[in-house]
Amino acid sequence: MNHDLLIENVNVATMSGGDYGILMSHDVGVKDGRIVDLSPSNDPRASNLWLTPGLIDCHTHLVYAGNRANEFEARLAGDTYQQISQRGGGILSSVAATRAATITELVSSAQVRLNQLCREGVTTVEIKSGYGLDLESEGKMLGAARLLTGANIKRTLLAAHSIPSEFKGESDSYVDQICNIILPELAGECDAVDAFCEGIAFSPVQTQRVFDAAKQFGLAVKLHADQLSDLGGAGLAAENQALSADHLEYTSEESVRKMGDNGTVAVLLPGAFYFLRETKLPPVEQLRKHGVLMAVATDHNPGTSPCLSLLLCMNMASVLFGLSPLEALLGVTSHAARALGMQDEIGTIELGKRADFALYNIDHPRDLASRFGVNPCVGRYLGGVRQPD
Ligand code: NIG
Numbered sequence: 001m002n003h004d005l006l007i008e009n010v011n012v013a014t015m016s017g018g019d020y021g022i023l024m025s026h027d028v029g030v031k032d033g034r035i036v037d038l039s040p041s042n043d044p045r046a047s048n049l050w051l052t053p054g055l056i057d058c059h060t061h062l063v064y065a066g067n068r069a070n071e072f073e074a075r076l077a078g079d080t081y082q083q084i085s086q087r088g089g090g091i092l093s094s095v096a097a098t099r100a101a102t103i104t105e106l107v108s109s110a111q112v113r114l115n116q117l118c119r120e121g122v123t124t125v126e127i128k129s130g131y132g133l134d135l136e137s138e139g140k141m142l143g144a145a146r147l148l149t150g151a152n153i154k155r156t157l158l159a160a161h162s163i164p165s166e167f168k169g170e171s172d173s174y175v176d177q178i179c180n181i182i183l184p185e186l187a188g189e190c191d192a193v194d195a196f197c198e199g200i201a202f203s204p205v206q207t208q209r210v211f212d213a214a215k216q217f218g219l220a221v222k223l224h225a226d227q228l229s230d231l232g233g234a235g236l237a238a239e240n241q242a243l244s245a246d247h248l249e250y251t252s253e254e255s256v257r258k259m260g261d262n263g264t265v266a267v268l269l270p271g272a273f274y275f276l277r278e279t280k281l282p283p284v285e286q287l288r289k290h291g292v293l294m295a296v297a298t299d300h301n302p303g304t305s306p307c308l309s310l311l312l313c314m315n316m317a318s319v320l321f322g323l324s325p326l327e328a329l330l331g332v333t334s335h336a337a338r339a340l341g342m343q344d345e346i347g348t349i350e351l352g353k354r355a356d357f358a359l360y361n362i363d364h365p366r367d368l369a370s371r372f373g374v375n376p377c378v379g380r381y382l383g384g385v386r387q388p389d
């Protein structure tokens with residue numbers, strides 16, 4: 001067959017069938033950006049290289065300005081994330097810096113971060129707005145995300161991230177603004193709509209209003225749910241057929257059951273758990289019991305997870321949350337694709353899927369979760385095109 005690209009004699013972790021789907025010493029053929037051939041290699045030598053689906057970071061806040069390491073210091077001195085938020089720091093501190101930044105500044109700082117993520121084999125990244133909180137600045141953030149290069153970018157509108165200072169004490173009016181102005185104007189600039197359902201952010205009733213507005217524009221929804229307390233956010237997300245509910249440290253079993261019933265993916269974010277020194281673990285055993293697929297993401301953001309290593313997050317998901325190395329790798333491939341509604345396109349190595357791959361110098365795919373502080377990635381392909389290092 002006439003291929004555009006033939007990757008010869010690699011071990012393949014296809015990640016299909018809910019397993020590593022291992023094919024030792026195979027050739028992988030690509031035509032027009034799609035996988036068209038997977039066949040045993042004629043080369044008699046054993047390969048020491050492993051090809052996996054390109055990794056997917058399905059929850060990030062990669063576009064922002066400013067620096068919040070001062071909040072890290074404050075928390076170590078005894079403040080809580082909520083206290084910092086209530087005195088106008090936290091998300092609102094990033095909002096002030098992001099509103100003041102030009103789109104060019106946002107693109108150049110986010111591009112550096114994206115390159116860092118990609119170095120480990122990431123090929124798809126979801127990026128949320130949410131540090132603009134007005135039409136112009138949310139649009140600027142989504143516009144910046146569109147201009148990034150080197151990975152597939154999925155953009156999520158997170159105007160319901162926090163109540164901006166100009167709406168202090170009038171959160172319902174800000175929700176009106178989101179539903180009537182921001183979301184309708186930016187519906188064409190995003191792939192999904194997210195909200196932060198929490199005591200310091202939006203109530204379940206307000207979240208439902210944002211979801212209803214998103215649905216009017218045919219947009220998928222997802223939710224920052226039950227990160228700091230249980231408001232039933234994950235259950236609400238599931239009832240709305242959300243693609244995912246994310247964080248989930250305080251999620252009840254009732255909500256987990258609803259997630260299982262509705263096929264809502266659980267996106268686990270161990271970087272934020274670690275950095276906030278949270279002690280309440282997400283209900284991993286219940287998620288397994290109710291058949292909820294688990295994804296793992298960096299949640300990269302300046303306040304709660306300034307982490308740019310998806311491999312480290314896999315390791316944290318295993319060490320801190322108890323995911324097996326297989327679950328951790330499914331969490332950044334097949335299940336992460338599902339959290340973005342892209343399971344027909346990416347996330348596994350199967351005929352017809354997009355030729356997005358990562359190439360690793362490892363002994364077995366379990367090494368990707370078991371090591372940390374190491375980058376074994378030696379190649380990356382986007383639509384069958386080898387990417388520069
Ligand atoms: O995913 N939980 C809300 N949103 C972010 C944090 C945002 C911030 O503190 O800037 C998160 O952890």
Ligand code: FE
Pocket residue numbers: 059060061224299301
């Ligand atoms: Fe987040």
